[in-house]
Amino acid sequence: MxxxxxxxxxxxxxxxxxxxxxxxxxxxxxxxxxxxxxxxxxxxxxxxxxxxxxxxxxxxxxxxxxxxxxxxxxxxxxxxxxxxxxxxxxxxxxxxxxxxxxxxxxxxxxxxxxxxxxxxxxxxxxxxxxxxxxxxxASILSQWVVNVGRRDARKRTAHLFCELSLRIEQAGLGSRHSFQVLAIQSQLADALGMTPVHMNRVMRALRQDNLLIVQGRDVQVPDWDALAAVGGFEGGYLEMNQSWRQAH
Amino acid sequence: MTLYHLNLFNDADVWDEEGRDFVNLAAAEKEAVRNARDIIAEHIRHGLPVDLNDRLEIADRDGTVLKVVRFGECVFFKR
CATH class of the missing domain: 2.60.120.10 (Jelly Rolls)
Known part of the structure; x- marks a missing residue:
């Protein structure tokens, strides 16, 4: 790019x-x-x-x-x-x-x-x-604090991938169903306040449920709404649809 | 730095395909204990049973197991 x-x-x-x-x-x-x-x-x-x-x-x-x-x-x-x-x-x-x-x-x-x-x-x-x-x-950071403090490992992971998928989709770099995450799993685990092995375990369970398939950097989300339901994800905090607001 | 894989064997077997670099085996073992405690803590938070025989295996890039860390070695209980 x-x-x-x-x-x-x-x-x-x-x-x-x-x-x-x-x-x-x-x-x-x-x-x-x-x-x-x-x-x-x-x-x-x-x-x-x-x-x-x-x-x-x-x-x-x-x-x-x-x-x-x-x-x-x-x-x-x-x-x-x-x-x-x-x-x-x-x-x-x-x-x-x-x-x-x-x-x-x-x-x-x-x-x-x-x-x-x-x-x-x-x-x-x-x-x-x-x-x-x-x-x-700051709004995203606030949501991350809630994520780490109040959601369990499975919900936390689902929530992060939902957020990344929407941000990547909004940037025009992929779709919410298929995108790339250019970070290694241990880094994402760190962002979620989890250890890498624990995150591996959660990722495997999400894959078994056909909710999240990660191969290398490629991520597939077969049923985005289902993943969002697992993570309790609501995207309002991303403040991505505020263009109605006039700049004055 | 040396690449080690931390493979998990508990209610699900999870292979660490990426692996991570550690200064030495002792550092990888310390990390394995930290990871095991994290999983144990999540089980406890949810009222799930903890099998103290579950384990993390530390393997080198060829898959040779260099060290086994059992969950029972990572937590201590007092009565």
């Missing part, structure tokens, strides 16, 4: 939540940045690092994680192509959480904060759209 395609996806995602004019969309598409290939497990932004750019995922998957003083980490968000993972860094350029490559083929664009600042100063509707994107990110 090219840099321009990734910006297209970013605009597409923003427009699912905000109304933007052609001029505003064009201004976002004109953003430029430095492309970088990040090896798997490598940090894109380290905890506490001061940044002057935000990262747009071009291809592959990235994750946000929190880290304890002894180095133990927990994934708190996953990002797919078209996500500006740390848009918040425009306002908070130094945070204690950080970003890491999940997949073997993660490509990002580092978009300088100055460009983003100039953009939002010139176009207040873009500032609103960015703000709404950050709120949606």
């Amino acid at each position: 090219s840099v321009h395609s990734a910006l297209d996806l970013f605009v597409r995602k923003l427009c699912q939540r905000s109304c933007l004019t052609e001029e505003e969309k064009g201004a976002i598409l004109a953003l430029e940045g430095r492309e970088a290939e990040i090896p798997p497990h490598q940090d894109i932004v380290r905890p506490g690092e001061l940044t002057d750019f935000s990262c747009l995922v071009v291809s592959g998957m990235a994750a946000r994680f929190g880290q304890l003083p002894d180095g133990l980490r927990q994934i708190t968000a996953v990002y797919i192509p078209g996500d500006m993972c740390d848009l918040y860094s425009l306002m908070l350029p130094k945070v204690e959480w950080a970003l890491q490559a999940l997949s073997a083929r993660l490509t990002i664009i580092r978009v300088p904060h100055q460009q983003l600042k100039d953009l939002v100063q010139a176009y207040p509707a873009v500032a609103e759209a960015f703000w709404r994107d950050c709120v949606a990110d």
Whole structure:
């Protein structure tokens, strides 16, 4: 996927939540940045690092994680192509959480904060759209906390795959029934607060019930509604259908 | 780093096809205990029986079993 395609996806995602004019969309598409290939497990932004750019995922998957003083980490968000993972860094350029490559083929664009600042100063509707994107990110995090704290392993796993399937479908990168997850199972287990062997066991049970079939990176969901019912999944928290909202 | 597979044998047999890299066998064993406790905890939360003979087998990339971690070795009970 090219840099321009990734910006297209970013605009597409923003427009699912905000109304933007052609001029505003064009201004976002004109953003430029430095492309970088990040090896798997490598940090894109380290905890506490001061940044002057935000990262747009071009291809592959990235994750946000929190880290304890002894180095133990927990994934708190996953990002797919078209996500500006740390848009918040425009306002908070130094945070204690950080970003890491999940997949073997993660490509990002580092978009300088100055460009983003100039953009939002010139176009207040873009500032609103960015703000709404950050709120949606917080909404997803809030749902993840409930998922980890209140759902059992089977429901938790079903819920995560439903979320990923919808996000990937909305980005135009697959359908909710068939898509790719460019992360290894132990990383997804980490995101769910489970151990990898436990997650393997849950995945096997979901496969036996013909709810979720994972082969390598390829995921098949034969009956999406049934998987959503298992996970108690309701997609409203993704805030993906807010385009009715006027940008004023 | 060495690739080890943590294969589960309890009410379902689950093969770890991906495997993971560990510094050494001791590190893989520590991880096996952590994983076993996670599964045991889920069983307990749901009031399901825990078979202390269930096990995790640590195998190398050729499938040779290097270490067996039984659930009974991972939890301790006091009466």
